[in-house]
Amino acid sequence: MIRQLYRVLGPEGSRPLNRLLVLQCGAAVLQGVAFALLVPVLRDLLGPDPDAVWPWLTAFVTCALAHAVLQGAAIGGGFTVGSRLSRVLHRRMADHALRLPLGWFTAGRTAEFSRLAGQNVIQVMSTPAHLLRPFISSLLTPATLVIATFFFDVRTALVLLVCAPVLFAVQAASSAVMRRLDLGRDAAIGESADRVLEYARNQPVLRAFGRTAEGYGALDDALVAEARADRRLIARGLPGLVSFSFATRLVFALLLALGVSWRLDGSLDVPTLLALLVLLVRLIDSVSSAAEAGAGLRIARNTLDRLGAVLDEPPFPQPAEPKKPRDGSVEFTGVGFRYDGGGEPGGEPGGGAAARPVLNDVTFRLPERSMTALVGPSGAGKTTVAGLVARFRDATEGTVRIGGVDVREITADDLAAHVSLVFQDVYLFDGTIEENVRIAAPDASPGELAEAAALSGLDRVIEELPEGWATEVGEGGARLSGGQRQRVSIARALLKDAPILVLDEATAALDQENEALFAEAVRTLADRKTLLVIAHRLSTVVHADQILVLEDGEITERGTHETLVAAGGTYASFWERRTRAHGWRLEAAPS
Numbered sequence: 001m002i003r004q005l006y007r008v009l010g011p012e013g014s015r016p017l018n019r020l021l022v023l024q025c026g027a028a029v030l031q032g033v034a035f036a037l038l039v040p041v042l043r044d045l046l047g048p049d050p051d052a053v054w055p056w057l058t059a060f061v062t063c064a065l066a067h068a069v070l071q072g073a074a075i076g077g078g079f080t081v082g083s084r085l086s087r088v089l090h091r092r093m094a095d096h097a098l099r100l101p102l103g104w105f106t107a108g109r110t111a112e113f114s115r116l117a118g119q120n121v122i123q124v125m126s127t128p129a130h131l132l133r134p135f136i137s138s139l140l141t142p143a144t145l146v147i148a149t150f151f152f153d154v155r156t157a158l159v160l161l162v163c164a165p166v167l168f169a170v171q172a173a174s175s176a177v178m179r180r181l182d183l184g185r186d187a188a189i190g191e192s193a194d195r196v197l198e199y200a201r202n203q204p205v206l207r208a209f210g211r212t213a214e215g216y217g218a219l220d221d222a223l224v225a226e227a228r229a230d231r232r233l234i235a236r237g238l239p240g241l242v243s244f245s246f247a248t249r250l251v252f253a254l255l256l257a258l259g260v261s262w263r264l265d266g267s268l269d270v271p272t273l274l275a276l277l278v279l280l281v282r283l284i285d286s287v288s289s290a291a292e293a294g295a296g297l298r299i300a301r302n303t304l305d306r307l308g309a310v311l312d313e314p315p316f317p318q319p320a321e322p323k324k325p326r327d328g329s330v331e332f333t334g335v336g337f338r339y340d341g342g343g344e345p346g347g348e349p350g351g352g353a354a355a356r357p358v359l360n361d362v363t364f365r366l367p368e369r370s371m372t373a374l375v376g377p378s379g380a381g382k383t384t385v386a387g388l389v390a391r392f393r394d395a396t397e398g399t400v401r402i403g404g405v406d407v408r409e410i411t412a413d414d415l416a417a418h419v420s421l422v423f424q425d426v427y428l429f430d431g432t433i434e435e436n437v438r439i440a441a442p443d444a445s446p447g448e449l450a451e452a453a454a455l456s457g458l459d460r461v462i463e464e465l466p467e468g469w470a471t472e473v474g475e476g477g478a479r480l481s482g483g484q485r486q487r488v489s490i491a492r493a494l495l496k497d498a499p500i501l502v503l504d505e506a507t508a509a510l511d512q513e514n515e516a517l518f519a520e521a522v523r524t525l526a527d528r529k530t531l532l533v534i535a536h537r538l539s540t541v542v543h544a545d546q547i548l549v550l551e552d553g554e555i556t557e558r559g560t561h562e563t564l565v566a567a568g569g570t571y572a573s574f575w576e577r578r579t580r581a582h583g584w585r586l587e588a589a590p591s
């Protein structure tokens, strides 16, 4: 536990923790000495010469006062270390989130991350003040008492010395069982929390389909599993706790019986017996509080383990000898990819359990300042290609190059500076429209902002909104329509002014008029940027310099609109159906 705290706090936090531990240990030992001094105090008080008590009483009061001072300092230190712990953890988690590969952030892991950063960090920050101190004193105070007992009655001390390992063994066994059960219960609670969140988020869909809480199977299952974990905790954990409590009472009874027999055979006087019994009660009390403190510490340890596991996740690997992209071109050479962990940046190429390849031997080049359209049926792997350009994940085979340099040799900062992305799922931060657009380039001039707004069609949104640029978008952009959100995100990507722009279904939420205007803007952008446009709507892609048709993870056709229509393949059949039906959506060709 203490090792975990040192690990999480890092070198800068270790000095206050050292100080705190010294204070807590000192306070615990002094408490033991003060309790031990009660023996000569009581013995002299009840014995034939009560006046002999004064030196012992003075020593007892001095020790008790010194203990109170150290205890006060230890409590204060506990709070200081606790708040430092929360600051360090939040900062380390935020830094680590920046360095983790984007592919790591699945919905489940994001929920776990936010739980850890929120309630779990708060839980852990109370450890030094509320859990560590009682735990240390529940170990050191009894240890001091056992040593002190040697000065009063060696036989009692020897019995305690023999019993101590038995008590510790019972406690350790019970703790190990409880820890495993706690882990299972934590996981069950986490699952329920995720399902409740999902249930809340999906209310529109669930209500539309008339599903009530009772009918929401995933939530029901999670709650049943949580109740099962609770029952398991009680059924399997309780025997351990009861055994420990039973063992401590047994030790007390044994010593009481021995004390009485020693008294009866005349080898122990009454005042010493009474004083030893008082000491024994204190000792059993302290040992019992170890079990209570242990429960809290066990939970904190599990949490620290989970925090440690997240902080140990391999970060986005930075190249040892970074290279700068030479231009704004993009090149895929024999790229293969599958979603099985083998494609995590830094992961073993081709490692992990075998999964179906999503991309297979994909080779293409996007020349600088050109427009390429990537089309294909749903699930063909288009978004995966976009993610590989931005190195959300690494290709499992082949190489992705930007400006002639392997993306694995480019630093994350350089990569971010070179690639701008617009996805269909737009996320806006709670703030104004202007703040959301300026995230891309905080120092952009009003002219640059206006140009990005004009190209993306955001200028028309601004005109319609009474508060214009100062309109608050709400959490996640909830106060804007889907089309408005999309235009904010397009403007943001344009303002960033990266040489490569990837638009993945960027126009999906736009109406036909805005989509046509945006298609026009995209055409003009191709003079300045390398564009990779993924779109179901053919009107956006007909003017592309090259069109790549991706089917089932493979490029099956490539060429301009005219050549592909003339070739009479998949693209031509898409086109034919679109013109015949006057539809705009691209769908899978009938097989």
Ligand SMILES: Nc1ncnc2c1ncn2[C@@H]1O[C@H](COP(=O)(O)OP(=O)(O)OP(=O)(O)O)[C@@H](O)[C@H]1O
Binding pocket: 339, 358, 376, 377, 378, 379, 380, 381, 382, 383, 384, 385
């Ligand atoms: N994170 C993921 N983990 C596992 N499989 C995934 C993941 N993301 C996508 N896939 C799978 O990879 C394949 C390609 O998905 P991708 O999203 O790249 O296709 P797409 O062509 O962009 O589809 P759409 O046009 O519907 O957006 C699909 O079979 C999909 O189920």
